[in-house]
Amino acid sequence: MATSGDSQANAVALLWEQPGAPRRGPRPTLTLDAIARAGIAIADADGLAAVTMQRVAAALDVTKMALYRYVPGKDELVALMTDTALGEPPRPGEFSPGDWRAQLDGLAHWLFEQFWAHPWALEATVGARAIGPNELTWLEHVVAALAGSGLRGGEVLDVAATLAGHVRTVAQQGRALAGDGGAEQHLGLAYTALVSGREDRFPALAALLADATEHADGQDQALDFGLNRILDGIALLIDARTQQPPAQQG
Amino acid sequence: MATSGDSQANAVALLWEQPGAPRRGPRPTLTLDAIARAGIAIADADGLAAVTMQRVAAALDVTKMALYRYVPGKDELVALMTDTALGEPPRPGEFSPGDWRAQLDGLAHWLFEQFWAHPWALEATVGARAIGPNELTWLEHVVAALAGSGLRGGEVLDVAATLAGHVRTVAQQGRALAGDGGAEQHLGLAYTALVSGREDRFPALAALLADATEHADGQDQALDFGLNRILDGIALLIDARTQQPPAQQG
DNA sequence: CGGATACGGTGTACCATAGACACAGTTCCG
DNA sequence: CGGAACTGTGTCTATGGTACACCGTATCCG
Incomplete structure (x- = not known):
């Protein structure tokens, strides 16, 4: 290996190869x-x-x-x-045609569910690796959602990367806690254990944790929060593009 | 193992333990x-x-x-x-005090440089793992940059996760290409090879690649593009918070 | 219809690696 | 100065990936 x-x-x-079959032997x-x-x-x-x-x-x-x-x-x-x-990703275009934001949101959530159901897939997809049909189909749908948005090709791919990266991170953090020990329910608690007794070294973190431990938001919220920030940022760019002469050469 | x-x-x-030493024996x-x-x-x-x-x-x-x-x-x-x-992350607060955006940008770039210099660190940080002092210091600086931004504790942690996730993804994608074969300079080329001959299955992607292969943006651009989208989205939220009665009870 | 030919499953073997354990040498404490 | 604590070493085991030779089986060709 x-x-x-x-x-x-x-x-x-x-x-990628078809199971198409020359049959001979057993x-x-x-x-x-x-x-x-x-x-x-x-x-x-x-x-x-x-x-x-x-x-x-x-x-x-x-x-x-x-x-x-x-x-x-x-x-x-x-x-x-x-x-x-x-597995094969859903076609978000059928459910919310023309609404790129809803489509990207749906695709991100779907991807999260897959990583959540199969946390080892995170480990399996680090480093240089082959891209499979289902993964490429997911990308295809992201690209399709952003077709006609005014974003350039490279930018569209970057959007996809950003989305996938966020999904991966949240899935990983959630699993890192729920996964092994199962004891800790929120990332904050893991940090609290480390920061505790070292408040002088991590003052901002200590203050944040002291204040934040009660209203702990789970990984669902973590997914949506970052996702909404990212989509907001993309929307800003798309709006800017569609109100101007589209895509000055660059 | x-x-x-x-x-x-x-x-x-x-x-986390100090090298403090009971000395006896050789x-x-x-x-x-x-x-x-x-x-x-x-x-x-x-x-x-x-x-x-x-x-x-x-x-x-x-x-x-x-x-x-x-x-x-x-x-x-x-x-x-x-x-x-x-390694120990820089203190961005000293260089651009009060400018949370510049600080987060600097921290993200620094993290990217580390992952770029040590691509194996990506593989080493998947799944359940221990958080080291330097990693926690990076988080401390992110939190410090966002102190007083009006974001809630959990949201600040989510911002950090989103940033780190994006950095990781870009570093990984860049390395997946530059790393092994070294032949492919841009992610688009890898996709092109797969899509080629299957344009019916990946129409949006095929169209994008046909159009985008010339002005290929490297990983530097990929990092900054996504980063700017994320920071834009965060800025939007911070602006909304600071112009309202801060943080309605949630 | 009968060999040739491919192909699929098995058994055996080899090598690399993580780690256990007992031993021997070394330094410090009382 | 003697023992206790600690360090590095040699040996051994278990496990995992993979090569290779072998044999049985199903199909193709003449």
């Missing part, structure tokens, strides 16, 4: 989808570290070496799991 | 800082996967088991590396 190498290229091929017992789902079940239950070739194979009643007939290696298996777990 | 367990608690202790050959720096050098050069106890130990001319006298395990070593690599 190498982080480097061209496992990325292999993963791309695996994620019928395969497994399918890529079944393998992915077995891995997802393990990762959902016990985390990404618990996903070993051995365990996935055992869940499918084959030996681990059998898996290598379907996936080139573990990296590619994880990439496959990730895109499968994501 | 277990992702689960209470390695988090151990890491917290390791990151003088230690190493220091936590030297170990962290050896690990950082390896991770910078060959990625996080290349950081093994063996290799870190070899770089310090000891056996790998000697490291276990200093760190409880590899997870804790990585946590230590991460906070050490981050």
